[in-house]
Amino acid sequence: MRVREPELDSEPELNGDRRPRGASSGVELSLTFDASRCDGYGMCAVVFPERISLDNWGYADVDPAPLTDPAGLRRAERAVRCCPRRALGLTERVARGKSE
Amino acid sequence: MTPLDLARTGAGTEGASRAGTLAILGGRHARLLAGPERLEGYDEHLARLGGPIDLTAGEDLAAEIERSGLRGRGGGYFPLARKLEVARRSPGQPVVVVNATEGEPAIRKDRLLLSHRPHLVLDGAEALAAAVGADLIYVAVHEHRPETGHLEAAAAARPQASTRFRFVATPDRYIAGESSALVSWINGGPPRPTGRIRPSAVSGVGGRPTVVSNAETAAHVALIARFGAEWFGEAVTPGGPGSALLTVAGDVGRPGTVVELTGSATIGQIVAAAGGPTELPRALLIGGYTGRWIPAHDCWGKPLATVLSELDAPIGCGLIGVMGSRRCGLVETSRLVGWLAGQRAGQCGSCDLGLPVLAETFALVADGARGRRRAPAQIVSLGQSLTGRGLCGLPDGVVSMVESSMQAFAQEMALHRKRRCSGEDGPPVFPLPGRKP
Numbered sequence A: 001m002r003v004r005e006p007e008l009d010s011e012p013e014l015n016g017d018r019r020p021r022g023a024s025s026g027v028e029l030s031l032t033f034d035a036s037r038c039d040g041y042g043m044c045a046v047v048f049p050e051r052i053s054l055d056n057w058g059y060a061d062v063d064p065a066p067l068t069d070p071a072g073l074r075r076a077e078r079a080v081r082c083c084p085r086r087a088l089g090l091t092e093r094v095a096r097g098k099s100e
Numbered sequence B: 001m002t003p004l005d006l007a008r009t010g011a012g013t014e015g016a017s018r019a020g021t022l023a024i025l026g027g028r029h030a031r032l033l034a035g036p037e038r039l040e041g042y043d044e045h046l047a048r049l050g051g052p053i054d055l056t057a058g059e060d061l062a063a064e065i066e067r068s069g070l071r072g073r074g075g076g077y078f079p080l081a082r083k084l085e086v087a088r089r090s091p092g093q094p095v096v097v098v099n100a101t102e103g104e105p106a107i108r109k110d111r112l113l114l115s116h117r118p119h120l121v122l123d124g125a126e127a128l129a130a131a132v133g134a135d136l137i138y139v140a141v142h143e144h145r146p147e148t149g150h151l152e153a154a155a156a157a158r159p160q161a162s163t164r165f166r167f168v169a170t171p172d173r174y175i176a177g178e179s180s181a182l183v184s185w186i187n188g189g190p191p192r193p194t195g196r197i198r199p200s201a202v203s204g205v206g207g208r209p210t211v212v213s214n215a216e217t218a219a220h221v222a223l224i225a226r227f228g229a230e231w232f233g234e235a236v237t238p239g240g241p242g243s244a245l246l247t248v249a250g251d252v253g254r255p256g257t258v259v260e261l262t263g264s265a266t267i268g269q270i271v272a273a274a275g276g277p278t279e280l281p282r283a284l285l286i287g288g289y290t291g292r293w294i295p296a297h298d299c300w301g302k303p304l305a306t307v308l309s310e311l312d313a314p315i316g317c318g319l320i321g322v323m324g325s326r327r328c329g330l331v332e333t334s335r336l337v338g339w340l341a342g343q344r345a346g347q348c349g350s351c352d353l354g355l356p357v358l359a360e361t362f363a364l365v366a367d368g369a370r371g372r373r374r375a376p377a378q379i380v381s382l383g384q385s386l387t388g389r390g391l392c393g394l395p396d397g398v399v400s401m402v403e404s405s406m407q408a409f410a411q412e413m414a415l416h417r418k419r420r421c422s423g424e425d426g427p428p429v430f431p432l433p434g435r436k437p
Helices: A043-047 A070-082 B042-049 B058-068 B082-087 B108-114 B118-134 B146-156 B179-186 B213-235 B266-273 B302-310 B329-342 B347-365 B376-387 B392-407 B410-417
Strands: A002-004 A026-031 A051-053 A061-062 A088-095 B023-026 B095-100 B135-142 B167-172 B210-214 B244-250 B257-261 B281-288 B292-295 B320-324
Touching: A026 A061, A026 A070, A043 A051, A043 A061, A043 A070, A051 B302, A051 B410, A070 A088, A070 B108, B023 B329, B042 B213, B058 B082, B058 B118, B058 B146, B058 B213, B095 B108, B095 B118, B095 B213, B095 B257, B108 B118, B108 B213, B108 B244, B118 B135, B118 B146, B118 B213, B135 B146, B135 B179, B135 B392, B167 B179, B210 B213, B213 B347, B244 B266, B266 B302, B266 B320, B281 B392, B292 B392, B302 B320, B329 B347, B329 B392, B329 B410, B347 B376, B347 B392, B347 B410, B392 B410
Parallel strands: B023 B257, B095 B135, B095 B210, B135 B167, B244 B320
Antiparallel strands: A002 A088, A026 A088, A051 A061, B244 B257, B281 B292, B281 B320
């Protein structure tokens, strides 16, 4: 398992059907969340409400399940970039077998 | 490595010790607790166990640990061999950290090993270092405990001690004993968990692969290195192969008694080894302060393995805490929650804010005079927002313990709703260090 830093200057894809960078068959990407960094800015939930919500106090509640569609992955990348505290990340996990 | 009949080497047959602070149960002879009921010196230790471990046979040691199936005894029961494998595969020369901090206040097993069998712990640390190719062994201990002195003196009495062991004093905080918090502390940072984002076995002390081992785990390694995996596996407990140390606490004749479980034993037998209950028992807290409550009548005659299976709970740190009937289980739970909330690292928002609210809300449930009707529902919803959100397992553990208490003390909950409480006033059943009386 390694944490992948997203590209700072990537553009939203107009065509829509793009393979996530670095992914190959059998590899899934999912959001990572460092709760000790979160200060409740909340922009991540605005950008990716399908997978990120805010709790009573405004802290992020992040769904760690794998991201299977390109649109979701783009939103995830934007959420990762918009966090001022860099609390979010993206990680590759091999789909079959043990992760470490 | 020749098997040795430990029964011939001294005290260690079934039953309680004369001093009463330790006992062996389960149908097999003692292992960790075999030997004299006091501090055992280095020469005595070597004579009893048949000589030192061959530290040049690192690969063999690693293979034997793997075959043994030994799981960590710090509460997590994670397979030790897997940690060793990850450390060996990761870049950099590994480091071993022995966690002898024992932050759970009611648990005494690691302290007992430090004061009675320090050389077992240190042998195990050296064996782990050999197995993983580590050149450094950190030993993390509580600053102010007398057992720390015993361990340091024992290390000094061993050959080549000064080049191998580095003692690190940890602050008196529950969370400081969590493995990643300990690594952070050794690295010069705050004693706060860093989570599973980068496991210590991959990158820990100084960025090097780090194997963090509980003191009891290291002691088991010391015996596996001498007597082998087969011998180790002849004792089986709910935590897996090998014997396990339990601590009996609370309303018993000899609170703080450490019991080495080598097989099956009932809750009643385990408590009897600590002098039995001082009054009719109402409930037990099993595992640790973030363990599970269970009514005494639901578990007394059952084997520990059955009780854990019914609770769907792990053996944890091996706490067998007994609470008598004159107390109120809700009051005791409230005290535990309050104490645990005060021990939070404070670095994750949902726990930093949520755990004190859980403590305050539960205090309302516990207060027979002022209890609020809606508090139980609020607790359930708070529990959901606390679980799985932080960097460490503390909030999740507190929530599980609280939920188990609401089930175990359902009768008391009903009584409290009518503004009545059957419990007597008194000091807490389990120790809460630093708590204002």
